[in-house]
Amino acid sequence: MSSTVGRSLGWYRVPVVVVALLASLLLIVPFVILVATSWTGGSFILFPPEGFSLQWYTEVLDDPRWMDSFRLSLWTASLSTLIAAVLGLLGAVGLARVRSRLAQRWIRTLFIVPIALPPIAYAVGLYGVNMELGFLRGTLVTLIVGHALVALPYVFVIVSGGMSRIDPALRPAASTLGAKWPLVLWKIELPALLPYLLSGALFAFVVVFDEVVLAVFLVPPGEQTLPLRMLNASQEAFSPELTAASTLVSILAILVLAIIPVTNAVRRRRALEGVTR
């Protein structure tokens, strides 16, 4: 604790540090326990675990049902993320071109509201759509569209933040140099937005990959996304298989989110070298 904040707090930092440590324990301990129970050599979720073995991991990874669910989640979440990334990018870029400040504020709010709405509302609504339109029954279309809707605000908010960091003089500058909007979008705005689009899409992916409420309603019978299978597993046999699967999913999420700081660091190093190619 030799940071300036730490020092400027003087002796008051003791309670601050204690509270901070307790708060992080609150977040970390359950995860550590979850991970630990999955090591168990026995067949029950117990803490401390009985011995150490990776048997439940091999169980999960060898089980075709778990792997099918994993693959299903992976491609549906990817597709939803792709849709959300395209729509969120277009929304953010388009919003910056709206002249009226008031209209801008309203549209921005409308884009963000979905975060605050309970997913069950979408789930029920899309379930109704599924029932009404026969050709959708039995397909994953509504699930993917629903997940894209859930993911959209994350992409939109992060890309909008990137948009507001672009020097407002760049667009007029480009237009006096003879550039029309497609060139401005392609050569000036998109390159500046790319890191934000990447972060937004990765966040969206992690959120959608874990989403279970829409899945409960919209996954056709006979198929199960990974979170849905975990939910079902927790209701049926409460075996360490479940905690092993949870650990794997958590590691995947951490790895995906780690892409953001890593790419940022690479970009910063390139910028320091001062050469674009």
Added chain:
Amino acid sequence: MTIALSITDVHVTLGHNHVLKGVSLDVRPGEFVTLLGASGSGKTTLLNVIAGLQAVDSGHLTFDGVSMERTPPQKRNVGVVFQSYALFPHMSVGENVAFPLRAARRPARERKSVAEEMLALVQLPGMAGRSPASLSGGQRQRVALARALAANPGILLLDEPMAALDKQLREQMQVEVTRIQRKVGITTVSVTHDQTEALTMSDRVAIMRDGILVQVDSPEDLYRHPVDEYVAGFLGEANLLPTAGGRILDDAAGAEVDGTAVVRPEDLELVPSGEACPAWHVEGAIHLLSFQGTRFRLELLTDGGRKVVCSLPPSIDASTLVVGERARVACRNPERVHVIAATPATAAMVAA
């Protein structure tokens, strides 16, 4: 391909603000005109009108006699250097400079050769591969200038071109920008609030105030013959004193004031007591004397309570100048005194 610019009675309203209130300006081909004014005087808005980034409410704008009011900025063939330079951060210096050619769909080989040629013009040869972030402020400005000139525009517009540079670099770049402008021979309109910059760089300076061009003249004429007190005070230091019949009238109460004399501090000299005084003189108590290297700056306080600033050569004997003592200063060359004839309104103001 330099053009003649003509602006006639242009009005612009932004929200509830009447920013330009009937501006007219003609710029000859190849001429360098600076719009000089305090912030909020509308000079950047006028520049945006020329560039096509700001629509006009009424009035006319022509390039070589061709009306431009309905032409979008993409088709005006203008080169603009923005205050922030607005270099595209994700392109190399070379790509930045060649951007207008890219917008015009010119082949890659031509883009490359033009970029190199323009970078050589602004004395940054071999920098094409660098990223804008790795350049210094002065280098960025040169790149912005090269980019603005790359498509061979008819007119060059500079928006506060020196504002982001430190003082030393600023003087250097003023000379440099003027050199490039003369070499290319392009009609140029610049915007600044820095009077030194305006006087150094321009053929003519347009003084702008509250959306109106107050006076458009060569730097020397502006300094010697300002049309009103605002211009006189805006450019350099000036003593503004009420006059009547070719004399300075310190105690103006009750007298018939016919104008305001503009007397520059460097045109005043001390008149020893006992010597006859020229017509243009003023007397007062010494208020302040300071040595400034190239001159003594003497401030008198007249009986009428006016401050008179006087610039004296450093060779004078300063020991006689004691604060509180009385002194007389005069301008021996009557041609150096410019009298702004009083309109009824200003006469009342000066007398007050």
